[in-house]
Amino acid sequence: MTFSPELEERFKRFWPSIRAAKRSAVIPMLMYAQDEVGAITPELIDEVAKRCGVQSLQVDEVVGYYSMLHRKPLGKYHVQVCTNISCMLVGGTSCTSMPRRSWDRTQRSDGRRAFSLEEVECMGACSWAPAVEINYDFHHHITPEKLDALIDGLKSAKKAN
Numbered sequence: 001m002t003f004s005p006e007l008e009e010r011f012k013r014f015w016p017s018i019r020a021a022k023r024s025a026v027i028p029m030l031m032y033a034q035d036e037v038g039a040i041t042p043e044l045i046d047e048v049a050k051r052c053g054v055q056s057l058q059v060d061e062v063v064g065y066y067s068m069l070h071r072k073p074l075g076k077y078h079v080q081v082c083t084n085i086s087c088m089l090v091g092g093t094s095c096t097s098m099p100r101r102s103w104d105r106t107q108r109s110d111g112r113r114a115f116s117l118e119e120v121e122c123m124g125a126c127s128w129a130p131a132v133e134i135n136y137d138f139h140h141h142i143t144p145e146k147l148d149a150l151i152d153g154l155k156s157a158k159k160a161n
């Protein structure tokens, strides 16, 4: 399996710090590769296992355990809306309706969705509920209108296309 030169460079940067325990690279490699590939595929699992010197089954178990690793394809921008109790009580669930927010189906020219939407459990931002994470960026005190504005901002930045 081949990755982009940018992703290979990223792997190279953290590799020296984990050389003694290559298996500790499994999660960051999976996350960075997921960003590029859009999903954790069987080929990706085999590749990470080979590079980290572990069995594919061990990598597969990691994928099954961590909710931030997805076997289903994600959009370029993966929108995670917390609907756990604190966020639910102040309107978090309304951020996922309309229904399943229309931008969720926006398609890119490469066939990958521009956005994907996922309801998630508490992300540790209860004091600023409702909380949303888009890729690695957190957004607090979100309303449906604020969320749509964030999406519009990403669309108009041409990053989603």
Ligand code: FES
Binding pocket: 082, 083, 084, 085, 086, 087, 088, 121, 122, 123, 124, 125, 126, 129, 130, 131
């Ligand atoms: S319940 Fe939503 S961040 Fe904690």
